[in-house]
Amino acid sequence: KNEVEQSPQNLTAQEGEFITIxxxxxxxxxxxxxxxxxxxxxxxxxxxxxxxxxxxxxLIATINIQEKHSSLHITxxxxxxxxxxxxxxxxxxxxxxxxxxxxxxxxFP
Amino acid sequence: xxxxxxxxxxxxxxKGKYVELRCDPISGHTALYWYxxxxxxxxxxxxxxxxxxxxxxxxxxxxxxxxVRPEGSVSTLKIQRTERGDSAVYLCxxxxxxxxxxxxxxxxxxxxxxVL
Numbered sequence: 001k002n003e004v005e006q007s008p009q010n011l012t013a014q015e016g017e018f019i020t021i022x023x024x025x026x027x028x029x030x031x032x033x034x035x036x037x038x039x040x041x042x043x044x045x046x047x048x049x050x051x052x053x054x055x056x057x058x059l060i061a062t063i064n065i066q067e068k069h070s071s072l073h074i075t076x077x078x079x080x081x082x083x084x085x086x087x088x089x090x091x092x093x094x095x096x097x098x099x100x101x102x103x104x105x106x107x108f109p
Numbered sequence: 110x111x112x113x114x115x116x117x118x119x120x121x122x123x124k125g126k127y128v129e130l131r132c133d134p135i136s137g138h139t140a141l142y143w144y145x146x147x148x149x150x151x152x153x154x155x156x157x158x159x160x161x162x163x164x165x166x167x168x169x170x171x172x173x174x175x176x177v178r179p180e181g182s183v184s185t186l187k188i189q190r191t192e193r194g195d196s197a198v199y200l201c202x203x204x205x206x207x208x209x210x211x212x213x214x215x216x217x218x219x220x221x222x223x224v225l
Contacts, residue, residue: 095157097152099151
């Protein structure tokens, strides 16, 4: 069992739909990172959060420390949102990011 | 300012050859990380540097892999006697530091290595 798990692994949506990607972790972390990776592209940081909620444009990230769970939401999804979304927790014990395996999102027009 | 850059963007080599992958971190970032990402997987930690020294190289898969950062800025990941299983995207990231509270890591575009 991975220390950081994401669901779903694959997600398809119609343009305009509300998207939720979930991330659960089983280890102690001090911060959680949501990343976006386009095919053939590098990784772009979306959010870094250690508590509560953050919003940037159509993207919202939440984290519940007690439940060891984070969600990434995309409102009014668009085909350009199609990418792999990765969550990664920072372990203060090891000073390392622990990555989930990613969620592949495809948004169709 | 410039982000993290990596060269080359793509490298095709033959089994048994030696390769070097380069990473230019964001200016002023003292921490530098190397990751490897296989198809359909999340990045896998290889090594990180704080300044010139390797703070943790526990992710290097074997002694064919080595990384240096002689002046505390640019880093080179070196792979000897490449094997087909080394084919992956090699990612570099940098952050202001790594100790204490997490500092956000900024990722480069990666180098796609293909070993034939």
